[in-house]
Amino acid sequence: MTIKVLIVDDEQVEREGLHAMLRKGFPGLNIAEAKNGRIAVEMAAEFEPDLILMDIKMPGMSGLEAVERIGAKYPGIKFIMVTAYDTFDYARKAIKLGVRDYVLKPSKAGEITATVGRVLRQIEEERQSAETSRRQLDTLQKALPLVETDVVTQLLFDHVHEVHLDELIGLLGIRPASGMFVMVVLLPHGAESSYSAVKDKVRQAGTGWVGALYGRQLPIIVFRETGRSFRSQAAALAGGIVAAARPGALPGWFVGIGNECASLDGIRQSYQEALIASMDPTLPVKYRFYADTPVPGARQGGALAKQREKRFLDRIRLGQWEQVRADMMELLQHDESEGTDLLQAQQRALEQLWIVARVMEEMGIETSTPVFSFQARDYRQLRAESGQLLDRIARQHKEHQARHEPGAIQRIKQYILEHSHKDMTLESIGAAFDLSPFYISKLFKEQLGVNYIDFLTECRIDKAKKLMADPQLSLKEIAYGIGYHDPNYFSKVFKKTCGVSPTEYRKALLGR
Incomplete structure (x- = not known):
């Protein structure tokens, strides 16, 4: 996106001189001019400048008053004061209003170009930072339903x-x-x-x-x-x-x-x-x-x-x-x-069987709704019928285990290892393996003795340790690269897992 600069000065020759300097030093700028503070205030809304080079002494509205009005309404705009008046009082007021720099007239073209260049670099850095934050926020918003x-x-x-x-x-x-x-x-x-x-x-x-x-x-x-x-x-x-x-x-x-x-x-x-x-x-x-x-x-x-x-x-x-x-x-x-x-006892037994069926559904195991085929004539018959319905559900559970459990935990572990840098949840893992999230959690606890998120964290921290050996990568880049949306949270997890902060770990690693 092109950076817009507004030059404000009541002297036409000064405006044209600054315009020529900026055009030569920064060919890609979109430059406009205003001959006094009042016009500058009006143009700020229409032109939407990123940077204003503002003269202080102008008839009508002074440059400082114009800066105050524009800055109050558009706090993102940056200002450089360009003036012939080298007084502490002006400088102090300008600094209070958030002015980024101060250039005296007359100044050499190189001095003006250097001053403007510093502010333009700040604008570019802020734009890049804002774009990075926007992309991260978009990514986070997409991840929130999974979270x-x-x-x-x-x-x-x-x-x-x-x-x-x-x-x-x-x-x-x-x-x-x-x-x-x-x-x-x-x-x-x-x-x-x-x-x-x-x-x-x-x-x-x-x-x-x-x-x-x-x-x-x-x-x-x-x-x-x-x-x-x-x-x-x-x-x-x-x-x-x-x-x-x-x-x-x-x-x-x-x-x-x-x-x-x-x-x-x-x-x-x-x-x-x-x-x-x-x-x-x-x-x-x-x-x-x-x-x-x-x-x-x-x-x-x-x-x-x-x-x-x-x-x-x-x-x-x-x-x-x-x-x-x-x-x-x-x-x-x-x-x-x-x-x-x-009859009341049969209804209570049926309710217990419904609970069993409901838990099976929680685990992603489809079961037919338990129903007594007839009204029991005595408790012996009721126990036999209840036992048969329960056995049928137990068989469905065992059949599900036989289809999914052999080697499932190893496949899931490998999947997490390969995808740990992405947004990872029990639901997304379940979708990949056609298993309920609860069932995956159950497999981890029973067969590995750990929580799935502990295993995921271990994978991410191991990758972080390897990436830290590259001094060209910042800790922020490493955090995003291994799947964390927040570098501060990554630091917290790393310290909890390793006993030292990422910075301390990296210093020790690179020191060796």
């Missing part, structure tokens, strides 16, 4: 170092303040394309982060609004999501809502509760709060019941089917010993 889904995945399913989570949350521009809760949106078969409509609805509300779509389940972390009750906010958002996602076609849509928690530390518990609340999508109202869910013993057992629920869900995720079966049979045994009506 959002990754934050949700890590908060709900994974353990993540605080330094990583702080950066991710900072990029999203939301700092959790008061309360929050989780909603699980259950989409009907064939409605996966409505994912973007749900995200748009949450973004319009401006109060939540939307996770990745696991099977037909979509988790959302919602932040509390001040001056509004938890139930009112949650019900309004749930109703809006269902209506916006597929207007006029509600069957199959359902939203489970977990309890409110005070901080991100309790967000996994709220997610577990939302999952349980979504277990029966056949209800006439298309959302349900966990507090209103008739899970056996959940309302009476308090903390102990929550522990049992968490243990049950964890066992399903870990594929511990013998223990899952034992939990199911224990529930039926309890109902039988309490003399619970058989």
Whole structure:
């Protein structure tokens, strides 16, 4: 982009002389002239100069007054004062107004060219810096949807170092303040394309982060609004999501809502509760709060019941089917010993099976909805039928593992090694391998004993160490080159990982 320069002087011969000097020294400039301060103020809006060479003493509006007016309205414009008056008072006022330099008349052409050249270089550097920042911001804006889904995945399913989570949350521009809760949106078969409509609805509300779509389940972390009750906010958002996602076609849509928690530390518990609340999508109202869910013993057992629920869900995720079966049979045994009506016990068993199916969908494993083929005549028959339905889900889980697990973690590791310099999230890895983000996280923990982001960080830091051996590369260039959007964050991660800052490490490396 051409740099524009405006010459302001009441003497025509002075304007023409400066014009000729600049044209000779900097042929590419776009140069205009103004014969007084008032005209310069008017031309600043129309011509939009990058640099103004301003005389101080002019009839009517002085150069200093013109600088003050123009600078107040267009702070990006730079000024060089060109005057015959070499007084401290003028210089002091000019400096206060942000004038970049001061040239006395008459001056040699070389002096004027050198002074103007310094300011033009500043303008070019600022333009390049602004363009670099713009490109980085564009890249970051494109990455934010991935960052959002990754934050949700890590908060709900994974353990993540605080330094990583702080950066991710900072990029999203939301700092959790008061309360929050989780909603699980259950989409009907064939409605996966409505994912973007749900995200748009949450973004319009401006109060939540939307996770990745696991099977037909979509988790959302919602932040509390001040001056509004938890139930009112949650019900309004749930109703809006269902209506916006597929207007006029509600069957199959359902939203489970977990309890409110005070901080991100309790967000996994709220997610577990939302999952349980979504277990029966056949209800006439298309959302349900966990507090209103008739899970056996959940309302009476308090903390102990929550522990049992968490243990049950964890066992399903870990594929511990013998223990899952034992939990199911224990529930039926309890109902039988309490003399619970058989039809009610069958409904409770069905709800537990729905939870199992929901967790399978979370892991990206499609399962058919568990349904009893008949009403049980006694508890023995109910136990047998429940066991068969559970065995069918367990087989589907094992078949999924047999198809995807052999060698999967090695392929994923290689993929991360090759692409670690790019924007990398569990969702993007999952898309590359047709696996759910949660399932990938599970593989890392079980087979490598580490969090996926720890492995990704290790890959990036190893690359950074190699690049630091090249003294031609700045630390900022290295940070961007290995996949970090923020050099300060790169320094923080490097020091946490290596025990020294990148600067200290490089000094030691190049010193050797």
